[in-house]
Amino acid sequence: MIGQVGIGIVCPYDFALDRELWRWTPPQANLLLTRLPYAPLAVTLEMVRLVGEPDQLLPATQQLLAPRPAVLAYACTSGSFIRGLDGEKALCAAMIEAGAPVAVTTSGALLDAITALGVERVAIATPYQTAITQGLADFLSEAGRTVVGGSELGLTSGIESVPYDVTADLVRRADEPSAEAIVVSCTNLGTYDLIAPLEQELGKPIISANQATMWSALRLAGLPVIGPGQRLLAV
Missing domain, CATH: 3.40.50.12500 (Rossmann fold)
Known part of the structure; x- marks a missing residue:
C-alpha cells in the first residue's frame, strides 16, 4: 500500500515471534525487521550481555535505513535492561548514531x-x-x-x-x-x-x-495500536 509508514524493528538473532508484532500493527504501518548476527549461545547472562552491547545495533540499524522508517525499536527486553538505565540509553544512542530518526528499546518502552x-x-x-x-x-x-x-x-x-x-x-x-x-x-x-x-x-x-514495544514505536510514529481490551492501549 502506497503511503505506509515504516516501523523498523531490530531483533535478537533468536527472535521467532514476527507474526505477534504484526497483530498490534495497523494497516497503515509496515514492519521492517532485521536481526542481530547469530551466536551459538543459550539464553544466559553471557548471551544477554552480548545482545545488550550497543555496537551490535549499529550494522543492524543501518540495514533498515534504506526504506526510511519513521522510528526504530530494539525489540529485546533482557538485552536492553541488563546494563541498567545508562545501558538502555546507550542502545538508543547507538541507533540514532547509525541513522535512526527516533529510537526506542523494549525496556525503555x-x-x-x-x-x-x-x-x-x-x-x-x-x-x-x-x-x-x-x-x-x-x-x-x-x-x-x-x-x-x-x-x-x-x-x-x-x-x-x-x-x-x-x-x-x-x-x-x-x-x-x-x-x-x-x-x-x-x-x-x-x-x-x-x-x-x-x-x-x-x-x-x-x-x-512485545505489547509495550509496539505501543511505543507506533505512538512515536503517530499511529494507532491494535489490541482490543488491552488497558495500555487505552492511555
Missing part, C-alpha cells in the same frame, strides 16, 4: 508504559533464569519502581514455544495483592491473546514486552 498507566508497584513474570530475572528487577528499581513479586520459568532455550497456558500460570504466580500491574518480560514469549483476559481476571494491567 516498558518504563514508558508503566509511567503512562500511573503505576509504581509491579510484579514481574519472566521465562528466564534467576540471574536475568534479577536484572529486570534491578532495572525497574533503578527507575524508581517497586518490585513486589515475581515468577520465572528458568528457561535457557525454547522460550518462543512456551504455550499460552504456561504463560498464563506464570503471570498468575507473579501477582501480588500490592502489585498495581504485572510486567511480562521477553519479546520471545507470546502474550497477545492473554493480555485482555488476564487483565479482567486479575483486575490490573498486564504489560508485556
Whole structure:
C-alpha cells in the first residue's frame, strides 16, 4: 500500500515471534525487521550481555535505513535492561548514531508504559533464569519502581514455544495483592491473546514486552495500536 509508514524493528538473532508484532500493527504501518548476527549461545547472562552491547545495533540499524522508517525499536527486553538505565540509553544512542530518526528499546518502552498507566508497584513474570530475572528487577528499581513479586520459568532455550497456558500460570504466580500491574518480560514469549483476559481476571494491567514495544514505536510514529481490551492501549 502506497503511503505506509515504516516501523523498523531490530531483533535478537533468536527472535521467532514476527507474526505477534504484526497483530498490534495497523494497516497503515509496515514492519521492517532485521536481526542481530547469530551466536551459538543459550539464553544466559553471557548471551544477554552480548545482545545488550550497543555496537551490535549499529550494522543492524543501518540495514533498515534504506526504506526510511519513521522510528526504530530494539525489540529485546533482557538485552536492553541488563546494563541498567545508562545501558538502555546507550542502545538508543547507538541507533540514532547509525541513522535512526527516533529510537526506542523494549525496556525503555516498558518504563514508558508503566509511567503512562500511573503505576509504581509491579510484579514481574519472566521465562528466564534467576540471574536475568534479577536484572529486570534491578532495572525497574533503578527507575524508581517497586518490585513486589515475581515468577520465572528458568528457561535457557525454547522460550518462543512456551504455550499460552504456561504463560498464563506464570503471570498468575507473579501477582501480588500490592502489585498495581504485572510486567511480562521477553519479546520471545507470546502474550497477545492473554493480555485482555488476564487483565479482567486479575483486575490490573498486564504489560508485556512485545505489547509495550509496539505501543511505543507506533505512538512515536503517530499511529494507532491494535489490541482490543488491552488497558495500555487505552492511555
